[in-house]
Amino acid sequence: MKTLKTDILVLGSGIAGLSFAIKAAKLGKVCIATKAACAESNTRLAQGGIASVQGKDDSFKSHIQDTLTAGAGHCDISAVEMVVKKAPKMIDELYQMGVKFNLSEKNTLDLGKEGGHSHNRIVHVEDRSGMAVENILLKKARENKNITFYEYHFAIDFVKKNKKCTGAIVWDIKNNVDIFFNSKITVLATGGAGQVYKTTTNPPIATGDGIAMAYNADVKISDMEFVQFHPTSLFHPKANGFLISEALRGFGAELSNKDGKPFMNQYHEKGSLAPRDVVSRAIFNEMKKNKTECMYLNATLLDSDSLKKNFPSIYNTCLGLGIDITKQLIPIIPAAHYICGGVKTNLHGQTSLDRLFALGEVSCTGLHGANRLASNSLLEGLVFADAAINFIKKNFIKLENIDENEILDINFNKKPLKTNIQISKLENKIRETMWKFVGIVRKAEGLKKAELILNEIEKSINLLLLNYKKNQELIELRNLLITSKIITSAAIKRKHSLGTHFIIGNQ
Ligand SMILES: Cc1cc2nc3c(=O)[nH]c(=O)nc-3n(C[C@H](O)[C@H](O)[C@H](O)COP(=O)(O)OP(=O)(O)OC[C@H]3O[C@@H](n4cnc5c(N)ncnc54)[C@H](O)[C@@H]3O)c2cc1C
Structure with a gap:
């Protein structure tokens, strides 16, 4: 090699x-x-931007506390302190490199607000940061x-x-x-x-x-x-998980049912700006209760010119799919967002x-x-x-480079795969399994079921890896499986709900 x-x-x-x-x-x-x-x-x-204490009424203490609260007591305090305190320096470095962050009328950084933050502290470039x-x-x-x-x-x-x-x-x-x-x-x-x-x-x-x-x-x-599920990805067959940024809720948009009736106040005092896991579960619950495929985000009561100016990507993407967010409710569903x-x-x-x-x-x-x-x-x-x-x-x-003995080619003596149909099928099965059993709301028996299904899928993948030359799809399939198994076994081990890990039923 x-x-x-x-x-x-x-x-x-x-x-x-x-x-x-x-x-x-x-x-x-x-x-x-x-x-x-x-x-x-x-x-x-x-889209939203980068959190950094900048405003005079804000403080490191507050950003640290918000991070710890969101993290549900599971954060490493020294990592939190280090990151929060270095944020202004990082923003300054990006600014010096040429990132044109939005400025306020007073020529200071324009600061957006997002869920879980006690202050406006999101430094951004419109909605394409x-x-x-x-x-x-x-x-x-x-x-x-x-x-x-x-x-x-x-x-x-x-x-x-x-x-x-x-x-x-x-x-x-x-x-x-x-x-x-x-x-x-x-x-x-x-x-x-x-x-x-x-x-x-x-x-x-x-x-x-x-x-x-x-x-x-x-x-x-x-x-x-x-696993963090973002509450508001655009629900549309051609949306490909397009995100409707939390900044839009920070700007005043509210989660609602199909008639524009808000529902988040029943779930959390911060309403539509409650922490993401709370909002995702509330939407999931409302969808189940109302037997609907999605819920909605209502931005129609906001000033339409400001909406277009501050959220050009969201406005244009939705418009391209036939949704004018200044006049129509935006259909949304939660989606896997961050590990x-x-x-x-x-x-x-x-x-x-x-x-x-x-x-x-x-x-x-x-x-x-x-x-x-x-x-x-x-x-x-x-x-x-x-x-x-x-x-x-x-x-x-x-440091010196450490020399290696010869590394063997893993493709030696293998035939190429003629089509990727089997790979796609296995990939879809992994994704369906994870969504159904290791998703927003988990049950102990569902997690066990996922583990069994993933073990079966693993056997098929091992056969493919053994017999065929690698291609990108095959190695990605291997990686999806390994990652899914790790998420599932970690979820099985944690018997009680914490943060994004929400488990009900037989614990
Ligand atoms: C829609 C969306 C909106 C978001 N909004 C925000 C926000 O407003 N603020 C915020 O703080 N965070 C936000 N996040 C999260 C944030 O964007 C990511 O956590 C962050 O960008 C991760 O950066 P990264 O460099 O670690 O990874 P990435 O930016 O994902 O880069 C990973 C790189 O690794 C490469 N790569 C992957 N596998 C291999 C491989 N096998 N070999 C070689 N290369 C490989 C990829 O091609 C890519 O270049 C958002 C995420 C999404 C999806």
């Missing part, structure tokens, strides 16, 4: 991978391997001579020697060859796993690859039972495997606990990338 030596290997080109790579390029040569086009990421889709940040980070990274991009390069597994990570096997999809990227430091920044569920706001790249790679390498994974757990790290982003770091959504830093506070995750990617660099740079000079 071809070997490519580098100082630092970054897997993934979302906010975590890119912000790390830009700083790491001061230390040495950085390779970024990313499985699709560079901009394909959860980051690109983020993620895209704005991703574009600037990509531009900066591309301009940097020490960074080389490998697009359509799919990381498959880590390579270990003497209990150290020595790099990763990455498949060059277009040329159909495997490459061993041999690195002094490897950074896992492959994002989330929303695709394990039938309904998700995540793009197709979010197949839990990093979680599966960590699992295969015996790297510690934690808190996977905590609070992941590859366990310390405050430097270090994993349990030496020389392997995990950053961003793939990691479990302790910030989110049992439920993520809105707009804390882009921030987490930035802060932990910064913390990892500060840690790595102290020891970097002493």
